[in-house]
Amino acid sequence: xxxxxxxxxxxxxxxxxxxxxxxxxxxxxxxxxxxxxxxxxxxxxxxxxxxxxxxxxxxxxxxxxxxxxxxxxxxxxxxxxxxxxxxxxxxxxxxxxxxxxxxxxxxxxxx
Amino acid sequence: xxxxxxxxxxxxxxxxxxxxxxxxxxxxxxxxxxxxxxxxxxxxxxxxxxxxxxxxxxxxxxxxxxxxxxxxxxxxxxxxxxxxxxxxxxxxxxxxxxxxxxxxxxxxxxxxxxx
Numbered sequence: 001x002x003x004x005x006x007x008x009x010x011x012x013x014x015x016x017x018x019x020x021x022x023x024x025x026x027x028x029x030x031x032x033x034x035x036x037x038x039x040x041x042x043x044x045x046x047x048x049x050x051x052x053x054x055x056x057x058x059x060x061x062x063x064x065x066x067x068x069x070x071x072x073x074x075x076x077x078x079x080x081x082x083x084x085x086x087x088x089x090x091x092x093x094x095x096x097x098x099x100x101x102x103x104x105x106x107x108x109x110x111x
Numbered sequence: 112x113x114x115x116x117x118x119x120x121x122x123x124x125x126x127x128x129x130x131x132x133x134x135x136x137x138x139x140x141x142x143x144x145x146x147x148x149x150x151x152x153x154x155x156x157x158x159x160x161x162x163x164x165x166x167x168x169x170x171x172x173x174x175x176x177x178x179x180x181x182x183x184x185x186x187x188x189x190x191x192x193x194x195x196x197x198x199x200x201x202x203x204x205x206x207x208x209x210x211x212x213x214x215x216x217x218x219x220x221x222x223x224x225x226x
Contacts, residue, residue: 004153031212032212032214034214034215036217042219043199043201043217043218043219043220044154044201044217045217046214046215046216046217049212049214051212088153088154090153092212097159097161097166097167098144098156098159098167098169099144099146099154099156099203099215100156101146101153101154101155102153103151103152103153104152104153
């Protein structure tokens with residue numbers, strides 16, 4: 001089982017709609033979770049971090065964490081064409097002091 | 112404040128050569144991590160250094176090595192380059208180690224191409 005799984009294929013959403021991304025993980029000991037945005041040809045940019053069960057909102061972004069079910073999600077409200085990018089889910093692993101990343105989900109916002 | 116800076120931005124090497132990539136963390140950050148990202152995949156962890164000590168090592172061969180200097184900058188060295196080493200190499204810095212949940216901030220990366 002992969003440490004972090006992002007299984008959805010490319011996601012196309014109309015401008016102004018909500019984009020929903022999901023991520024599951026295998027290590028129950030993980031305590032820190034992050035969402036990064038990566039534009040084509042660029043490096044990952046941190047957009048959200050979450051450490052406790054529940055929701056965390058930052059502007060148009062909401063991260064949701066459910067440790068019992070081992071998933072973390074990201075909602076993008078009022079999607080804009082500038083949100084078109086690949087979104088990477090990552091978790092902090094204590095044992096090896098590192099971030100483990102999913103392979104990412106591509107989001108395309110259609111004007 | 113300057114973000115994480117990496118050099119060079121692009122590099123072309125041939126098989127069997129050696130390469131050194133450099134990274135300067137955000138001012139005040141003591142932890143530096145290195146990742147390899149191939150097209151279509153998420154970054155894969157290579158090393159983490161904190162206070163000049165290696166704190167983590169990913170599943171990469173011994174051809175990969177790194178070090179951190181007293182000013183917290185870091186170098187990643189790769190010997191005996193293979194075609195499969197072609198990738199974007201990312202450096203990330205954080206205030207402390209991941210174990211305390213500190214987010215990591217990435218530099219622009221070095222794109223390494225092996226011919």
